[in-house]
Amino acid sequence: MNSVMHGLLKSHLTIFPVDSRFARLSGPFLLSALLGGCGQKIEYTQPDLGFRSLELIEVDGYRFKDLNKNGTLDPYEDWRLSPEERSQDLLSQMSLEQKAGFMSINTLNMLGSRKAAASGGAYQASDLDEGQVKESEEERARRPNFIGGMNASTSTSQRIQTFHNRHFILRLNEPAGVIATWNNHLQELCESEPLGIPAIITSNPRNHISGNASEGTALNASVFTAWPGELGLSAARDLELIKEFADISRQEWLAAGIRKGYMYMADLATEPRWSRVNGTFGEDPEWVAEIIREVVIGFQGEQLNTKSIALTMKHFPGGGSGKGGQDSHFEWGKEQVFPGGRFYENLLPFRAAIDAGTSAIMPYYSMPVGTEFEEVGYSYNKAVITDLLRGELGFSGIVNTDTGPLTRMVWGVEDLSLHERYKKALEAGSNIISGISDPSDLIAVVENGMVDPALIDASVLRLLIENFQLGIFENPYVDPQEADKIVGNEEFRTRAAEALRKSIVLLRNEENSLPVDARKKIYFETIQGSAQSDPRGDKFVWKELPGIPDLELVQSPEEADLAVQWVIPSLSLFNATGEPISLSLSENNIDVAHVRSIASQVPTILVMDYSNPWVIDEIYDDADKGNTLAVLATFGTTPQALFEVITGAFAPAGKMPFSTPVSNQAVTDNLEDVPGFLEGEGYALFHYQEGLSY
Template sequence: MKIKCYYILACLAISPFLAHSQKFPYKDSRLSITERVDDLLGRMTIDEKVGQLAKPLGWEMYEKTGHGVGASQKFKELVKKEPIGLLWATLRADPWTQKTLETGLSPAEAAKATNALQRYMLDSTRLGIPLLLSEETPHGHMAIGATVFPTAIGQASTWNTALIERMAAVIALEAAAVGAHNGYGPVLDLAREPRWSRTEESYGEDTFLVGQMGKAMVKGMQGEKIGGKGKLFSTLKHFVAYGVPEGGHNGGPASVGERDLRQNYLAAFAPAVRQGAHSVMTAYNSIDGIPCSSNAWLLNQILRKEWGFQGFVVSDLLSIQGLHGGHATASSPVESAAQSLGAGLDVDLSGTAYGKNLKDALALGLIDEETLDQAVKRVLRTKFALGLFEDPFVSEQEAMRTVGTKAHRAVAKQVALEGITLLKNDNELLPLKGNMKRIAVIGPNADNVYNQLGDYTAPQAEGKVTTVLQGIREKVGQKMTVEYVKGVAIRDTAASDIAAAVAAAERADVVVLVMGGSSARDFMTSYQATGAANVEESKNAISDMESGEGFDRASLDLMGDQLKLMEAIHATGKPIVLVTIKGRPLNLNWAQEHLPAILDAWYPGQEGGLAIADVLFGDYNPSGRLPISVPRSVGQLPVYYNHQKPKHHEYIDIEAKPLYSFGHGLSYTKFAYSKLHIVKKEKDASFDVEITLDVENIGQYDGDEVIQLYLVDEVSSVVTPIKQLRGFQRIHFKKGEKQAVAFTLNPEDLKIWGVDKAWIVEKGRFKVLVGSSSDDIRLEGSFVLEKDYPLE
């Protein structure tokens, strides 16, 4: 009897190896993905199924020793306890994760780490199911050595979808080289509440622009289908209406109705889903009392049934736990897990919300195994489509050759260049003239590496990032004297030295004043379990951070002594160029009234200093356009350009219109618009409208113009916006060059969610507006549809 027991125990001990030695159908790449999924699912225990839905935090799952990089003991114990299916942010490095340049991973080490984790899963688990590794990739892979691009609000300022697609391909290439399969991004939230801390992560306030940028990002990141070499599949964030929280409080409820939700917030996601985005993340907020992480109407009806989405849905970090926490719509963790899975949320980002809670929910009858199986199938289909069962490993040598290359830096600089927006340029102060002998570069963001990069950025090696000061010095060389004084901090007033800044300005021919905001995390700040920063002060110093996840604001004024510095420098009488580096619209009323030139760079990334210098000295003609309106006061909010009719009337104390409207941006040259021509072609079940015009560069510089097409539905059965963007093209013009420009409108561009809750294009007159911004319309025309066009 004792011998028999020993025999059984021995068999159990070697059962993983027996499983690996057999050629089960799920390991046969000649079979269809459906056949392989069904075979594997049929072999899995409940524990293994539940484990496939767990996505724990990944940066604790490797360890560095004097002998190299390998799987950590914590990882091995976790896998033994629960055979997990995914990891998140394994290669992430920042103050929240406590990973520095020393304790984090270089690209070669990152490849070693992911290979080690995959090897352990294949060799030491019963079924040998590989991991799916998700990484943060909003403006570059959030890992040591990766190229850092401008944040999304700066990307959107390019109004160049081809460039964003190219950028996304670079991000994917770098992350895939070190073992990632899935990139978090793009963020497709409409940012119509600039007090919200995550405005910098968005593409702005307009549905059409956000949709086109998101589509380009997905196309560049994924390619035509998932599983391509050097590609990632994309996770769209945050589903949905996350960017309009009440009071600007991150994660707060969104007060939007179904029509607004469908025509604006959901419509911003739809192009990326149609492009094939393979994953969607639920938002922290609730809509009409239903948290997004338990909203079956959003996840099953809209996303899967109406849009045909075939990928999987993942929670935001701890958002499932938020159902019985902050939202209080579930009485227990078990009920939270059941609500989320039942609503169509497949994967738990945290690795702690499902697990035992799902098993208890099954035992209690709160969910059934068929619902569990459906979620597991979605994850397994993804792994098979990625080819992970055939080869989950990457080349360490290839990682070293691929990440942070000169060619990738060139793309980062191009995105920065095209996103820099000229807001004001009185008397053509810009570009700066060659007869200047001395320049004063002043301000808290003139020579601060991390203030230039934005949130979701890894630690940077010395010399990798070029600041504005360094860019100017490199540009002028020995031809001019460049004097730098910081003057003030972003928030902390204890160390202000405005007198030194004024003295430098008085010695200069021109002042470049660089200020704004910061999302730079530091090791003094404390962080919530979700990764958002806590708003609290250190006893020793006040952080520059006034933006970035968790740093919502009640005002949009420049913080600290920045306005005092601006006023003091202005009092010297020297010409001033204000360069703003920031993550959200800030109050620039005083600057607009008193300073001759203003450049907006948002967070321009690692090559931002070089790009700003090129624009300042005329080596690049600025052509960025604002993707978000800049208010005069928080009292105007919301102030997005395409608000519902009727037109806003003036306030008694300030103008109703924003300081700078959506689409605004100047150039060193001038453009003339002419010969608007509209041809409508109605068919039995559809129509198209061809719009052509001529644009000519009549100025003295070569440059890009962003031609913007807006539409007005003059009479409709439901209230529609006063105008809405329905087309844009960024085109380069040589000095004196004229080009024909063409747009085509179709039913998608004119549809509304009608009174009977169905999509329809209604007959009637539509006004066409073409110009250089939403408030700089150069040409107007109209067309009439003779009948209604119901849409499915």
């Protein structure tokens, strides 16, 4: 049998499902049986083995890690076997305590640069948390209530050795080499444990420029290559570029040791007041589905493998239609409504993610109201998870709850005890519980007979298969120096710069005023909404802008031929109070009087940064444009990219990823589950897919 036929046969055999009657014969065992008559010995490629303290075992000329330190080669240690076979063997060796700990995921942070600097050299930023000074009561009091529970007060060693946790969320934004070193410290600790099960590190997005990134949802790009926000990628209307973004981000995460993403949001931006619109790819379910497919393939590949970043697509079945735009992190936003009858349109991006092979899916906290489904949070909703997601949509991967639905966002199950919530979530189909480190309650639920132990085994099996597919049992370690070289390298930044330019949308261009001559005297100011008490927000006048030839920036409108005002409002999820949400600029800490004053003095280019579909009638009206020569939209970009468009070095190419309401009344009257392009005549100031060029 030639090598081509051998490869085709092997790839075909490995697609049998776990519960197939052929499962025990899949992979090398079945292949050996079929090839035995040919008298041909199977050749394998020796993988790189990363280890610190383990012994190696040599069998048939190949090397294997003795993960459980018993001196013999167990099936789960044998990389020649399929992930399913290895997982079944390891599962049989795990205690209930180990299984329960493996089904828990919570935030685990390194010491971090700030605390390392404050330690006077006693600690490094990449240190595990043993010995660090815990957060003070004053610091904890300043943190939003719901996030406070994300950060366990237990030590790393306790979570590894006592709780048997192996899934962790990293929320700190540190240099790549620091993350890589921290990962290696963590893996070394895991390696020393009896079964040698490695850790898997998960993160929220960290490759985007974001005006309102928050710890619980995303990280603003730092050393990681900075691409446009998700809305900006959508606005660029370039699927090949989006796939390239995902592949470049994959390479960076892989180098740093982050192997899983709590991303991306397949939710639709149908409710303009939702504070998480900036994490979506817009309002059109069909276009978002196309993007999601490219993102999954870019991060994971055609199949999950040793170079993949496994994705957790969220928030099933779509979280964008909260009543009144409120968010279900809070009790006042727990209801998800569908006044337009479009529940099933929300599923299109998730179908695309499933077809592309997404490794995991995360249900949201919300509970559906006015549908055929039970009015409980989606993590507890068996009809949604088991019947719809697994049954109708055919998803066979991991269901990962959002962070905290068993202890804080307990919508629809408030009257149940914690143990009863565990039972309901597990029987609904949830496989891994986020926001909990100590598995003792899950253990008790099994020991007291409330749930079938088979549910636990099925969940652990899914989680183990993912880990074996990612190859972290063979080598969970990374090279910190290599991470620093790969992350944010010049080639990656050059490709991201293309996306930053393409994401900018030109909406109005009176009398072809753009592009402008860069030699004009330009007053350039950013006006940013502030979460602080100052209702005027923050303002910054630019003195220079490297990379834009011949650009002359002046420091006052009186000196200028032209003003460029970049207005950047922010609607933070964690500043919500339950009061009705307004999208007007003045109610989001933009100094409207200041913006008007500048525009009254000098011809102005208005640039709006859209993390939400802002209502801008306080500063711009199509019927009375005043001195406004042009209007542009950004979705997380750089001043350099903006001025390349303004000066004509790059012709604008972006298209709006959503509609923007013409007034606050239009916002109030909108149907939460209906995209702006279907809201009807008179709804939009700027329409979905609108965008000009030169």
